[in-house]
Amino acid sequence: xxxxxxxxxxxxxxxxxxxxxxxxxxxxxxxxxxxxxxxxxxxxxxxxxxxxxxxxxxxxxxxxxxxxxxxxxxxxxxxxxxxxxxxxxxxxxxxxxxxxxxxxxxxxxxxxxxxxxxxxxxxxxxxxxxxxxxxxxxxxxxxxxxxxxxxxxxxxxxxxxxxxxxxxxxxxxxxxxxxxxxxxxxxxxxxxxxxxxxxxxxxxxxxxxxxxxxxxxxxxxxxxxxxxxxxxxxxxxxxxxxxxxxxxxxxxxxxxxxxxxxxxxxxxxxxxxxxxxxxxxxxxxxxxxxxxxxxxxxxxxxxxxxxxxxxxxxxxxxxxxxxxxxxxxxxxxxxxxxxxxxxxxxxxxxxxxxxxxxxxxxxxxxxxxxxxxxxxxxxxxxxxxxxxxxxxxxxxxxxxxxxxxxxxx
Amino acid sequence: xxxxxxxxxxxxxxxxxxxxxxxxxxxxxxxxxxxxxxxxxxxxxxxxxxxxxxxxxxxxxxxxxxxxxxxxxxxxxxxxxxxxxxxxxxxxxxxxxxxxxxxxxxxxxxxxxxxxxxxxxxxxxxxxxxxxxxxxxxxxxxxxxxxxxxxxxxxxxxxxxxxxxxxxxxxxxxxxxxxxxxxxxxxxxxxxxxxxxxxxxxxxxxxxxxxxxxxxxxxxxxxxxxxx
Numbered sequence: 001x002x003x004x005x006x007x008x009x010x011x012x013x014x015x016x017x018x019x020x021x022x023x024x025x026x027x028x029x030x031x032x033x034x035x036x037x038x039x040x041x042x043x044x045x046x047x048x049x050x051x052x053x054x055x056x057x058x059x060x061x062x063x064x065x066x067x068x069x070x071x072x073x074x075x076x077x078x079x080x081x082x083x084x085x086x087x088x089x090x091x092x093x094x095x096x097x098x099x100x101x102x103x104x105x106x107x108x109x110x111x112x113x114x115x116x117x118x119x120x121x122x123x124x125x126x127x128x129x130x131x132x133x134x135x136x137x138x139x140x141x142x143x144x145x146x147x148x149x150x151x152x153x154x155x156x157x158x159x160x161x162x163x164x165x166x167x168x169x170x171x172x173x174x175x176x177x178x179x180x181x182x183x184x185x186x187x188x189x190x191x192x193x194x195x196x197x198x199x200x201x202x203x204x205x206x207x208x209x210x211x212x213x214x215x216x217x218x219x220x221x222x223x224x225x226x227x228x229x230x231x232x233x234x235x236x237x238x239x240x241x242x243x244x245x246x247x248x249x250x251x252x253x254x255x256x257x258x259x260x261x262x263x264x265x266x267x268x269x270x271x272x273x274x275x276x277x278x279x280x281x282x283x284x285x286x287x288x289x290x291x292x293x294x295x296x297x298x299x300x301x302x303x304x305x306x307x308x309x310x311x312x313x314x315x316x317x318x319x320x321x322x323x324x325x326x327x328x329x330x331x332x333x334x335x336x337x338x339x340x341x342x343x344x345x346x347x348x349x350x351x352x353x354x355x356x357x358x359x360x361x362x363x364x365x366x367x368x369x370x371x372x373x374x375x376x377x378x379x380x381x382x383x384x385x386x387x388x389x390x391x392x393x394x395x396x397x398x399x400x401x402x403x404x405x406x407x408x409x
Numbered sequence: 410x411x412x413x414x415x416x417x418x419x420x421x422x423x424x425x426x427x428x429x430x431x432x433x434x435x436x437x438x439x440x441x442x443x444x445x446x447x448x449x450x451x452x453x454x455x456x457x458x459x460x461x462x463x464x465x466x467x468x469x470x471x472x473x474x475x476x477x478x479x480x481x482x483x484x485x486x487x488x489x490x491x492x493x494x495x496x497x498x499x500x501x502x503x504x505x506x507x508x509x510x511x512x513x514x515x516x517x518x519x520x521x522x523x524x525x526x527x528x529x530x531x532x533x534x535x536x537x538x539x540x541x542x543x544x545x546x547x548x549x550x551x552x553x554x555x556x557x558x559x560x561x562x563x564x565x566x567x568x569x570x571x572x573x574x575x576x577x578x579x580x581x582x583x584x585x586x587x588x589x590x591x592x593x594x595x596x597x598x599x600x601x602x603x604x605x606x607x608x609x610x611x612x613x614x615x616x617x618x619x620x621x622x623x624x625x626x627x628x629x630x631x632x633x634x635x636x637x
Contacts, residue, residue, distance in 0.1 A: 004500065015428060020421035027417060193414075291418070320553075327554045328561030329612060339446065339492055343439035345501055348432035 007309065010302040011349045017295040018356040021189050025363060028192050042074050045148050046128040049208070051081045051121030053114045057135035058090040060250060065098050067138035072145055080104045081121040086111025114201070115217035115224040122208060122216055131205035136250035138166065139203055146245040147205050157210040157237035158229070159245075160187055160196060161203040162368050166248035171380070172258060176251045178361060178381035181374060184243065185364030191241035195288035197296070199229040199239060203247045210237060223268025230276045233288055243367045259392050266300065266396030271403075273297055300393050307390030354382055436501045444506055447492055451513050454485050458520050486521060487563065489514055490573060497545065512580045518572045519582050525570060535621045537569050540600035542576045542592055551609035555597035558612050566625040
């Protein structure tokens with residue numbers, strides 16, 4: 001297949017996936033996105049354990065625990081299991097400040113990774129539901145009251161929340177803020193079509209019984225939240241989304257930090273996809289197997305391909321421009337001749353694709369905030385973020401191929 | 410077993426196909442408009458050349474001033490050449506249509522060249538023509554650079570007439586021109602003052618070969634004359 005053929009094939013698949021999600025969203029628009037909490041009978045609420053795995057989180061964990069203590073939930077039905085996973089800073093002493101609260105239990109152990117902290121929490125609770133809250137995230141007071149009632153449906157084994165970027169300051173954090181709106185939409189619509197493949201660390205909840213039956217959390221290439229979701233889907237459990245359960249999570253401030261985080265996520269996703277490869281393209285797993293997993297994998301290849309192609313074309317254009325100046329002595333000048341405006345099919349398709357992404361961001365904003373208005377930094381996101389993403393996609397693919405492993409920090 | 414809602418797959422497929430079809434149609438529509446624009450310009454140039462030829466025949470040497478001042482090449486033919494070169498880089502352009510445009514363009518260039526040769530001979534002007542033969546079949550590694558050098562000269566000296574020809578274009582008049590000047594298939598080839606030069610020639614090289622360039626009006630200067 002020629003380069004043009006490959007480009008069109010990737011564009012078609014990307015557009016098809018975006019259109020599919022929008023169609024699914026519009027078809028199921030009767031699935032209400034309500035921010036109003038329906039009154040709940042406290043007597044029927046399940047018991048809940050929230051595990052907070054901490055490794056060197058002395059700066060952020062106090063805010064995380066305070067937000068948990070402020071949760072509206074019957075005190076006798078909730079416990080907070082704070083696990084110091086072998087921190088070398090003042091995390092443990094920070095946690096000790098909260099020991100006097102009857103809902104708090106503190107554990108300390110040798111460093112073993114997040115999955116071991118979660119399993120420690122699982123071993124030490126009799127609660128019906130178990131959830132996780134990363135030590136760099138805070139929850140809104142009503143969040144759990146939006147999540148717990150979803151488990152009244154006996155078929156549902158896990159519920160994911162609605163995640164926002166916590167107090168974005170740097171340009172990079174503002175770009176991530178837009179990206180998270182897109183994720184809000186994706187998480188919502190993937191739950192609607194039964195295809196969630198990540199139960200994110202900030203405030204996802206599980207039926208404790210199901211997690212025990214499944215054997216607890218695994219290391220899973222440093223992405224236990226993806227592996228758990230894939231394992232649940234593999235065993236036929238449903239994963240729902242509670243878009244009104246609001247969580248704010250800290251995001252990387254700098255490009256190197258963001259790069260490390262995303263390489264870890266993508267690496268983990270690729271390695272888990274290999275582990276669960278029998279689900280890819282398998283209609284037994286419905287939309288997840290037929291469309292979502294293949295599209296997620298293809299999107300990585302497409303991202304790297306488009307970036308490489310644009311980078312190569314830009315270099316060629318730059319070289320041509322230098323040669324042109326060298327041989328003609330003429331410097332480039334702005335031309336407003338309509339004749340030379342790019343009207344290629346490729347450009348039209350790229351513009352439509354960008355328009356669809358904007359629609360998805362707007363839908364994500366609506367689901368998360370009730371307003372269709374995307375964040376102000378959306379134009380910057382649309383212009384520049386797609387040039388950043390392939391950097392970590394490429395690095396993650398190389399690491400996944402050579403199975404190098406990734407570190408959390 | 411999970412279920413997949415097939416209607417969603419079909420609807421998404423139809424919408425995506427419709428988006429692709431619309432993009433193809435839109436691109437095709439704009440390319441056709443470009444081609445129509447070039448065709449209209451070429452028709453207009455053709456009439457202008459015919460008119461100048463007729464005027465020249467009617468008035469002979471008395472019209473020298475008018476003819477040289479009304480040369481159509483630099484103001485109209487050259488932009489058409491640039492536009493054709495741009496269309497050659499566009500993937501969705503109908504190649505058969507584009508080749509027809511190039512054939513017509515080359516014919517206009519030859520007619521303009523012949524007319525200007527008569528004018529220079531009869532009116533006693535110094536010839537400032539360059540015939541340039543290139544190839545875009547991938548067998549001419551210096552053609553791109555040669556094109557840039559000639560563009561630079563044309564922009565600097567608006568009165569310089571550069572006639573560019575695709576060596577491989579299937580046009581009998583062009584083949585005759587090639588035969589008359591005995592141009593070998595070794596592009597880039599330049600014909601300056603009746604002599605053929607092969608290989609890359611920079612702006613400085615051409616200025617040496619064509620010293621009368623120095624007497625031409627530059628894009629930023631004022632009055633000079635090409636008259637002997």
